[in-house]
Amino acid sequence: MVTNATGTTLVCLGPSSGFEVRPILRRKPAAGEIEVAVAAASVNPIDVRRAQGYGRRLLSLVGAGRFPMILGNDFAGIVTALGDSVDAFKIGDRVYGVKPPSADGTHASHVLVKAAHVLPARAGQDLQALAALPYSFVTMWLAVRGAGLTRQNAAGKRVLIHGAAGGLGTLTLQMMSAWGACVTAIARPHDFAACRDAGALEMVDSNSKPFATLSRTFDATLNFAAWDDDLALIGALRDGALGHATTVHPLLANFDELGWARGVLKTLSDRHRHSAALPKNGRYVWTVFKPEILALQELRGLVEQRRVGLPIAVREPLAGVAQAFDHVNKGRRGRALILPG
Numbered sequence: 001m002v003t004n005a006t007g008t009t010l011v012c013l014g015p016s017s018g019f020e021v022r023p024i025l026r027r028k029p030a031a032g033e034i035e036v037a038v039a040a041a042s043v044n045p046i047d048v049r050r051a052q053g054y055g056r057r058l059l060s061l062v063g064a065g066r067f068p069m070i071l072g073n074d075f076a077g078i079v080t081a082l083g084d085s086v087d088a089f090k091i092g093d094r095v096y097g098v099k100p101p102s103a104d105g106t107h108a109s110h111v112l113v114k115a116a117h118v119l120p121a122r123a124g125q126d127l128q129a130l131a132a133l134p135y136s137f138v139t140m141w142l143a144v145r146g147a148g149l150t151r152q153n154a155a156g157k158r159v160l161i162h163g164a165a166g167g168l169g170t171l172t173l174q175m176m177s178a179w180g181a182c183v184t185a186i187a188r189p190h191d192f193a194a195c196r197d198a199g200a201l202e203m204v205d206s207n208s209k210p211f212a213t214l215s216r217t218f219d220a221t222l223n224f225a226a227w228d229d230d231l232a233l234i235g236a237l238r239d240g241a242l243g244h245a246t247t248v249h250p251l252l253a254n255f256d257e258l259g260w261a262r263g264v265l266k267t268l269s270d271r272h273r274h275s276a277a278l279p280k281n282g283r284y285v286w287t288v289f290k291p292e293i294l295a296l297q298e299l300r301g302l303v304e305q306r307r308v309g310l311p312i313a314v315r316e317p318l319a320g321v322a323q324a325f326d327h328v329n330k331g332r333r334g335r336a337l338i339l340p341g
């Protein structure tokens with residue numbers, strides 16, 4: 001139901017049409033939802049790609065494929081309204097969390113979100129620092145679990161991460177270090193120090209065509225960098241390894257480029273080709289972001305222990321969206337935030 005209260009959103013009009021800041025009438029939260037006044041929301045690589053039309057066919061199944069749309073999957077801010085049956089929060093609470101892909105994302109002054117996908121922020125925790133984490137953390141947690149690693153079994157496991165200096169990679173290094181795994185990071189030499197600080201024990205130079213020389217000694221491998229390198233990473237798993245997960249699979253692109261029928265066939269064939277290269281009983285997962293309560297609980301614990309964080313390089317108001325998207329599009333270091341307030 002619409003209220004008399006107003007807000008502002010950043011509407012993505014289409015690949016060649018850019019963005020528009022628009023006023024909106026806010027809606028009342030439904031049962032189980034809360035409304036949050038957004039202090040900060042991340043611009044993630046998926047936002048940049050969706051703004052260019054990526055994923056439109058498959059995401060249309062969840063109402064997230066058509067322009068105009070509001071992008072953004074995570075946020076931090078202040079609770080401004082409560083739906084029925086919400087007792088975990090009260091108005092004025094500081095919170096952070098995630099929202100599933102939709103056409104009604106978090107790049108807005110106010111968002112409606114499921115209370116179950118929201119975490120409380122303690123007094124003194126910086127909301128901008130928190131806003132950079134939830135989407136990337138939940139995705140990397142899904143990848144880590146997809147590859148077969150858990151908090152209980154990770155100690156001493158040899159884990160190889162491609163794209164270790166990026167957002168997902170850095171958070172994985174931090175969580176794997178907290179879980180006691182022994183991580184080898186594939187990254188560029190100018191990122192080696194940051195990877196070591198985040199918890200990597202060994203470094204491999206991604207510029208040096210490293211895959212031919214990697215030994216088959218890893219318990220789990222994670223690909224956050226390039227689909228073209230996926231088979232080579234699987235080839236670094238030892239016999240009896242747990243498995244491999246990738247976030248850079250061609251699922252959305254297959255359907256965008258080939259349509260429904262050929263998209264299914266290409267996806268099955270891509271997955272089969274890579275699964276066939278796994279050691280016996282190894283797991284193989286194409287990670288797809290979705291809100292995951294266990295991941296959010298892990299995030300909350302690590303935030304409270306100050307074990308996770310990402311450098312933030314760009315902070316822009318809604319009207320500065322072009323700079324924030326340009327930063328992410330160019331693959332520059334550090335996360336970009338939109339500050340709608």
Ligand SMILES: NC(=O)c1ccc[n+]([C@@H]2O[C@H](COP(=O)([O-])OP(=O)(O)OC[C@H]3O[C@@H](n4cnc5c(N)ncnc54)[C@H](OP(=O)(O)O)[C@@H]3O)[C@@H](O)[C@H]2O)c1
Pocket residue numbers: 044045046136139162163164165166167168169188206224225226247248249287288289331
């Ligand atoms: N499937 C899903 O649901 C999902 C969800 C979240 C993210 N993702 C995807 O997962 C990937 C990682 O996300 P992120 O937020 O961590 O991105 P990010 O911060 O941009 O980091 C990506 C990292 O991968 C490295 N990299 C990229 N291409 C490479 C290549 N060809 N060779 C070697 N290194 C390469 C980059 O290094 P350089 O900058 O030095 O090139 C960077 O360190 C992105 O592609 C993102 O779109 C997918």
